[in-house]
Amino acid sequence: MGDWKAITVPVLSSDSKDIFSYTSEKKISATSMNSQVLRLSLPSSKNMHSFFSAFCTEENLEQSISYIDRELTTLGFPSIYAESKGKELNLVSIINCINELLVLQHKNLRAQEEVEMQHMKLASDMDHLQNCYAKLKEQLELSKREIVGLQERDRQLQSKNRNLHQLLKNEKDEVQKLQNIISSRATQYNHDMKRKEREYNKLKERLHQLVMNKKDKKIAMEILNCVGRADGKRGAWRTDKTEARNEEEMYKVLLSDYEQRQKQLLLENAELKKVLQQMKKDIISLLPPQKQKPKEKSEEGLVLSDQEEDIGELNKENMWELSCETVREQLTNSIRKQWRMLKNHVEKLDNQVSRGHSGALNEKDVISREDHELETEKLELEIQQCKEMIKTQQQLLQQQLTCDDDTTLLLQDCYLLEERERLQEEWRLFREQKKNFEKERKSFTEAAIRLGLERKAFEEDRGTWLKHQFLTMTADCNSPNATTPSAFLRSSEPDIRLVRSASRQRKPPSVLSAPVSAEPCWTSQYIEQNSVASEKPAADNMPNLWVESDDKEETE
Amino acid sequence: ASCVQHRLVVRDASSLQLLQLYTCLDQIQYIEWSSDSLFILCALYKRGIVQVWSLEQPAWHCRIDEGSAGLVASCWSPDGRHILNTTEFHLRITVWSLCTKSVSYIKYPKACQQGVVFTKDGRYMAVAERRDCKDFISIFVCSNWQLLRHFDTETQDLSGIEWAPNGCVLAAWDTCLEYKVLLYSLDGRLLSSFRAYEWPLGVKSIAWSPSSQFLAIGSFDEKVRILNHVTWKKITELDHPATIASKKTIVYKEVEKSPTVDRERLSFPPTRELASSLFSTQSKYDISQVPVSLQYVKPVADRANPKVGVGMLAFSADNCFLATKNDNIPNAVWIWDMRKLKLSVVLEQLGTIQCLQWDPCQPRLAVGTGTSRVYLWSPAGCMVVQVPGEGDFQIVSLSWHSSGDSMILLSKDNFCVCYLEREEV
Numbered sequence: 001m002g003d004w005k006a007i008t009v010p011v012l013s014s015d016s017k018d019i020f021s022y023t024s025e026k027k028i029s030a031t032s033m034n035s036q037v038l039r040l041s042l043p044s045s046k047n048m049h050s051f052f053s054a055f056c057t058e059e060n061l062e063q064s065i066s067y068i069d070r071e072l073t074t075l076g077f078p079s080i081y082a083e084s085k086g087k088e089l090n091l092v093s094i095i096n097c098i099n100e101l102l103v104l105q106h107k108n109l110r111a112q113e114e115v116e117m118q119h120m121k122l123a124s125d126m127d128h129l130q131n132c133y134a135k136l137k138e139q140l141e142l143s144k145r146e147i148v149g150l151q152e153r154d155r156q157l158q159s160k161n162r163n164l165h166q167l168l169k170n171e172k173d174e175v176q177k178l179q180n181i182i183s184s185r186a187t188q189y190n191h192d193m194k195r196k197e198r199e200y201n202k203l204k205e206r207l208h209q210l211v212m213n214k215k216d217k218k219i220a221m222e223i224l225n226c227v228g229r230a231d232g233k234r235g236a237w238r239t240d241k242t243e244a245r246n247e248e249e250m251y252k253v254l255l256s257d258y259e260q261r262q263k264q265l266l267l268e269n270a271e272l273k274k275v276l277q278q279m280k281k282d283i284i285s286l287l288p289p290q291k292q293k294p295k296e297k298s299e300e301g302l303v304l305s306d307q308e309e310d311i312g313e314l315n316k317e318n319m320w321e322l323s324c325e326t327v328r329e330q331l332t333n334s335i336r337k338q339w340r341m342l343k344n345h346v347e348k349l350d351n352q353v354s355r356g357h358s359g360a361l362n363e364k365d366v367i368s369r370e371d372h373e374l375e376t377e378k379l380e381l382e383i384q385q386c387k388e389m390i391k392t393q394q395q396l397l398q399q400q401l402t403c404d405d406d407t408t409l410l411l412q413d414c415y416l417l418e419e420r421e422r423l424q425e426e427w428r429l430f431r432e433q434k435k436n437f438e439k440e441r442k443s444f445t446e447a448a449i450r451l452g453l454e455r456k457a458f459e460e461d462r463g464t465w466l467k468h469q470f471l472t473m474t475a476d477c478n479s480p481n482a483t484t485p486s487a488f489l490r491s492s493e494p495d496i497r498l499v500r501s502a503s504r505q506r507k508p509p510s511v512l513s514a515p516v517s518a519e520p521c522w523t524s525q526y527i528e529q530n531s532v533a534s535e536k537p538a539a540d541n542m543p544n545l546w547v548e549s550d551d552k553e554e555t556e
Numbered sequence: 557a558s559c560v561q562h563r564l565v566v567r568d569a570s571s572l573q574l575l576q577l578y579t580c581l582d583q584i585q586y587i588e589w590s591s592d593s594l595f596i597l598c599a600l601y602k603r604g605i606v607q608v609w610s611l612e613q614p615a616w617h618c619r620i621d622e623g624s625a626g627l628v629a630s631c632w633s634p635d636g637r638h639i640l641n642t643t644e645f646h647l648r649i650t651v652w653s654l655c656t657k658s659v660s661y662i663k664y665p666k667a668c669q670q671g672v673v674f675t676k677d678g679r680y681m682a683v684a685e686r687r688d689c690k691d692f693i694s695i696f697v698c699s700n701w702q703l704l705r706h707f708d709t710e711t712q713d714l715s716g717i718e719w720a721p722n723g724c725v726l727a728a729w730d731t732c733l734e735y736k737v738l739l740y741s742l743d744g745r746l747l748s749s750f751r752a753y754e755w756p757l758g759v760k761s762i763a764w765s766p767s768s769q770f771l772a773i774g775s776f777d778e779k780v781r782i783l784n785h786v787t788w789k790k791i792t793e794l795d796h797p798a799t800i801a802s803k804k805t806i807v808y809k810e811v812e813k814s815p816t817v818d819r820e821r822l823s824f825p826p827t828r829e830l831a832s833s834l835f836s837t838q839s840k841y842d843i844s845q846v847p848v849s850l851q852y853v854k855p856v857a858d859r860a861n862p863k864v865g866v867g868m869l870a871f872s873a874d875n876c877f878l879a880t881k882n883d884n885i886p887n888a889v890w891i892w893d894m895r896k897l898k899l900s901v902v903l904e905q906l907g908t909i910q911c912l913q914w915d916p917c918q919p920r921l922a923v924g925t926g927t928s929r930v931y932l933w934s935p936a937g938c939m940v941v942q943v944p945g946e947g948d949f950q951i952v953s954l955s956w957h958s959s960g961d962s963m964i965l966l967s968k969d970n971f972c973v974c975y976l977e978r979e980e981v
Contacts, residue, residue, distance in 0.1 A: 182755060186733075190712065194689045201688075208647050211625045221652055221659075223618040246697045246704060250680070254742050257724040261786070 065089070072097050276335055283338045287345065557587055557596055558971060564598055564609065569957065572973060578609045586629075590636035591678070595654075597639060599630040606630050606639060608654070620652050634678025634698055642672075649683070651701055660701050666691065670716035674698065675723035680742065682726055684714050693717060693728065695744065705744035711736055715759070722768040725785070729759045729773075732861075737762070737773055739788055748788035752781055757862075763869035765878075765894070774866030778882050782897070792897045796866065796882035796890060798852040800902055807844040808938050809904040810931070841903075841938050850885045850904060868912060872919045879921055881909050889923055891933065903933060911953045917960030924951035930965055930974060943972060 056064040069079055077097045081090060557566045562583050566576040578598075586599040598607045604627040608618040626644025633640060639652045646667040651660040665671055666684035674681050678698060685692040691714040695705040711730040718727045725747065730736040735758030739747045750773070752758075757776035764771055770791070771783045780794040800807060855862040868881035877900075878892040886908040893900040907925035914921050923931040928949040930941045943949045949967050956963045962975045 179755075193713070197686075197689050204645055204647055207645060211623075211643075211647065221618070221620045221657060223654065223657060242700060243702055246700075246702055250697075250704060250742055253679075254724055257722055265786070 707744040720768040760865040765871045776865035799849040801847040808841045809844045915960045
């Protein structure tokens with residue numbers, strides 16, 4: 001009967017249907033129940049119904065009823081029998097039981113649903129958690145690996161560091177060792193040197209003794225006659241007095257040297273003090289304009305005024321002549337303070353300029369300074385120019401002044417020179433013109449020659465052409481007249497043009513032969529134009545002639 | 557005066573005319589004029605004899621024989637009447653007087669670079685001594701050779717002493733193993749001591765400025781340190797790097813130009829002038845553009861007295877310039893302007909600098925590099941002067957005349973006098 005429990009909802013519905021149909025037929029006798037059961041089993045197509053038939057059949061009806069009763073009683077329901085013994089069924093109790101079972105079933109279904117929902121939720125949560133877990137595991141792995149790598153690097157670097165430290169230590173030790181060696185060697189050498197020196201001294205002593213012994217024999221000075229002292233005085237005995245005097249002299253020399261040095265230092269000192277005073281005065285002169293500035297600097301101005309008073313007092317006392325420590329310190333301190341103030345002042349000015357705040361005054365100052373500089377430059381340039389002018393004028397004046405006696409002669413010479421120069425100029429011009437004329441003449445002659453040649457050629461061609469014409473005319477008498485007159489015309493036209501050009505050409509030579517006048521350019525232009533003009537028609541004619549002759553030749 | 561083998565030849569300085577000729581006993585190693593130019597001493601170290609000749613009386617003679625003591629060095633005293641002889645092994649210094657024929661001895665002189673120095677005015681003499689492995693300095697009065705002061709110095713091994721031109725301060729410096737410069741006043745008090753660094757090699761050369769204002773110390777680390785006379789503290793360090801990058805220094809580079817010879821003029825056999833001009837290369841100065849890198853010679857590390865550091869220092873007579881030579885860069889002369897304490901000019905030569913000397917009157921520097929050319933520099937510019945002559949005249953040393961008008965150029969076998977014309981104003 002365990003199979004029964006496995007069946008879920010669909011069975012219930014069918015079950016309830018069946019049960020209802022079953023209950024509706026309750027009044028029917030018990031035997032009909034079986035048929036009902038059969039009937040139930042027959043129309044249903046579902047396989048689940050087979051269970052019902054499996055459980056309760058006609059044969060085991062009573063058994064099944066008793067079984068059900070037992071089950072229900074165990075579950076806590078009242079018995080379905082009317083009385084404990086009888087086989088009559090208590091319908092009410094049965095229905096109640098069925099109802100209870102239905103309610104139970106509903107409850108169970110709901111619970112199941114809830115459980116399933118929860119189950120799904122839990123499953124999805126689980127999936128999610130599993131994913132997270134997997135990711136986290138991966139991350140963990142990665143970070144573990146990274147850590148391992150970093151640790152490795154760290155180890156390497158540390159080992160390197162250690163090595164370097166070791167090397168450094170080694171080097172330091174070596175250096176120390178070498179230094180120790182050096183010092184030890186130095187002491188050794190000194191010791192050896194001293195030993196050798198002592199030996200050497202002993203030798204020297206020995207030698208000295210030997211030399212001293214032989215002193216009388218060989219060591220001597222031969223001198224012809226004594227020489228006087230350099231300064232003419234006689235030699236003095238060496239007494240205590242002389243010794244004292246020598247000491248005195250030595251000290252005198254030293255003292256004089258020191259005095260000299262002290263004088264120099266005093267002078268330097270005085271100069272430096274003067275310079276400091278000057279600087280102080282300059283700084284003071286620079287600072288008072290601050291009083292005109294806005295309130296920010298009023299405090300400083302007040303402070304300044306106090307200090308100025310002090311300074312004034314100091315100045316009045318002619319401090320530079322005193323040279324005691326306190327005065328010196330005061331002087332230097334005061335200068336330092338003022339220098340610092342000046343610095344601050346300048347810094348503030350710079351800040352103002354950069355910020356552009358109330359910088360009108362400063363900018364004006366700056367601009368005016370620039371203007372001032374420009375002006376000074378200009379003035380300097382002017383001065384230079386004026387100086388140069390003055391120099392040149394002086395030179396000229398000198399020149400004029402120097403030639404006093406020879407002025408007239410020079411002047412005359414000058415006039416003559418002027419005239420000569422003018423004449424030379426004119427000669428030059430004349431020569432140039434002459435050259436030009438020559439050139440033009442040459443060009444004209446060349447042109448004329450060319451023209452002549454051209455004319456010759458043209459005449460020849462004309463002759464040939466005429467011959468051709470004549471021959472053709474005589475040959476082609478039958479040809480239409482229209483062509484011939486045109487041919488004639490054509491020939492006559494060039495003739496006319498040629499005649500005209502020839503006549504024009506004849507003109508220029510006459511012009512050329514005329515004497516050179518004052519307007520050669522004009523004529524040359526005219527000639528050039530003409531030559532050009534004459535050349536052009538000739539040129540035009542030539543190709544025409546050539547073409548025509550070619551044609552004629554071809555036709556022939 | 558010049559000596560040839562065993563003869564002493566005296567000539568006139570302006571005309572080089574032979575004035576006197578003296579003969580000595582043996583080959584002369586060293587000659588020196590007395591301060592009043594009346595006497596000349598000729599030292600014959602091998603024989604241990606010093607012979608003195610007089611110019612006024614050629615017949616006068618004097619001979620000082622050191623005998624078995626031997627002779628290592630000899631010099632005049634500033635008054636021109638005493639001769640100081642240093643015997644062999646630096647046993648003692650004997651002071652011979654020409655006036656009184658008397659002798660004085662100075663014991664235990666020190667065998668060092670510059671052990672006996674006189675003040676400029678010739679009044680005092682400082683001698684470096686060493687007794688019992690300790691250094692001392694004795695100051696003597698030159699007039700009567702009285703010992704004025706005797707004091708010990710705190711040096712390991714005194715290497716040299718030098719008076720300041722004003723005669724009031726004596727500078728003493730230690731060996732190159734220790735950098736130490738001590739300054740003593742005339743009366744023997746220690747004024748100050750200066751030590752730039754401890755272990756590397758130390759002082760190589762020292763020079764006082766003519767006004768005694770500065771003391772220039774050239775050391776093996778290629779730097780010159782300048783101390784001032786008021787506080788004896790370092791004013792500045794002048795470095796000598798191999799590359800000059802500052803735009804304000806002028807670098808003059810000596811450039812050789814081969815002479816151009818006209819092909820047509822070549823004749824056979826070639827004349828002497830032609831031959832000499834063909835083979836002698838002309839050179840002139842070019843101004844190199846900054847930055848310039850100079851020829852740098854790396855010194856041999858193992859040897860002693862390496863050619864490193866500032867080996868030559870010289871102040872000009874007007875106190876305005878200091879000329880130095882760095883032995884690492886042996887071809888260059890560095891000229892520093894003392895008023896600005898900056899490098900003003902570098903002269904780069906083709907050969908190593910052998911000698912340089914300032915004109916005693918003007919700021920003019922003459923440099924010799926072992927070639928037959930003398931190089932002159934002045935603030936107006938520099939020029940190359942060729943020594944005319946046949947063959948090679950290799951200048952080993954040069955020396956100015958005290959008037960600054962001429963100078964002597966010495967080679968191994970010859971010498972020549974170079975006269976400088978004064979500008980006509």
